[in-house]
Amino acid sequence: EAGVTQSPTHLIKTRGQQATLRCSPISGHTSVYWYQQALGLGLQFLLWYDEGEERNRGNFPPRFSGRQFPNYSSELNVNALELEDSALYLCASSPGQLFILNEKLFFGSGTQLSVL
Amino acid sequence: DQQVKQNSPSLSVQEGRISILNCDYTNSMFDYFLWYKKYPAEGPTFLISISSIKDKNEDGRFTVFLNKSAKHLSLHIVPSQPGDSAVYFCAADSNYQLIWGAGTKLIIKP
Numbered sequence: 001e002a003g004v005t006q007s008p009t010h011l012i013k014t015r016g017q018q019a020t021l022r023c024s025p026i027s028g029h030t031s032v033y034w035y036q037q038a039l040g041l042g043l044q045f046l047l048w049y050d051e052g053e054e055r056n057r058g059n060f061p062p063r064f065s066g067r068q069f070p071n072y073s074s075e076l077n078v079n080a081l082e083l084e085d086s087a088l089y090l091c092a093s094s095p096g097q098l099f100i101l102n103e104k105l106f107f108g109s110g111t112q113l114s115v116l
Numbered sequence: 117d118q119q120v121k122q123n124s125p126s127l128s129v130q131e132g133r134i135s136i137l138n139c140d141y142t143n144s145m146f147d148y149f150l151w152y153k154k155y156p157a158e159g160p161t162f163l164i165s166i167s168s169i170k171d172k173n174e175d176g177r178f179t180v181f182l183n184k185s186a187k188h189l190s191l192h193i194v195p196s197q198p199g200d201s202a203v204y205f206c207a208a209d210s211n212y213q214l215i216w217g218a219g220t221k222l223i224i225k226p
Contacts, residue, residue: 004159035216042120042205042216043160056213090159104150105214107159 002027004108006091012114013081021076021111025093031055032074033094033105034066038087046089049074078113086115119143120208122217130225135193137220139206142187148209151180151191153202154219160205164191196224 005024013019025032034046045058049068063079072093078085089112092105121140129135139149147168152160166173166180166189173180179192193200201224207214 040125040218042118042122042218043207043214044216045213048213056211058213092159104162104165105160107161109157109159 004091004093004106006089006108006111008111009109010112010114012116014116015081015083017081019078019081019085019113021078021089021091021113022073023076023091023093023108024073025091026106029093029095029106030072031094032068032072033092034074034076035090035092036060036087037090037110038084043090047076081115083115086113088112118218119146119210120206120215120217122204122206122220124220125218126221126223128223128225129196131198132195135191135196135200135222135224137191137193137204137206137222139189139191139217140187141189141208141215143208143210143215144184144187146208146210146215149180149182149189150207150209150214151178152205152207154205155202163204193222196222198224198226200224 007022031050033048035043037043048056052068066076068074088110090110092107119142150165151163153163154160164175164178182189203219203221205219207216
């Protein structure tokens, strides 16, 4: 069974540009989560999608946005890129509509975004 | 304000000995905690969890201890093996999202 897949693996952009990151969850999983891991920091929660709807959002500016498609895959868009957006962006999926106790997150390998 | 803290960025342990990774939290409302392990170029993978109604949970070589009064949890790995070399994250469940620590890099020396 395929795990969570993310593309691209690496992405290099310049300040002010837009970045689009993609994620395909494990088959049967309806929830997709996006996290940012900047160097030396823990994972910072960005967004949670379930059944095509945004369910929760972390403490990030509106230029971080995304969507979930009918096939449950998801896209993260970062507009007006800033240098501090350079980080590893991780996508995770889980079964079920809610983040229920005892549910585990299954992570992809991430997209390393570098903003120059 | 870091609600989940892993104060040791790295830890080096001899193969076969016990590895103890620590995690502190500030919010007494957290009621579920998880440990994830991350190898380079891979996403984190779930290791073990503990609910606040317990003070210990064991799974093979891995045991997590929870001290609610001290707001402290620890992960014990016995015996440590070379494949345990990775970054370990603790996380706390808070209102439909996980709050993560910054991670501890565990190095197992042969």
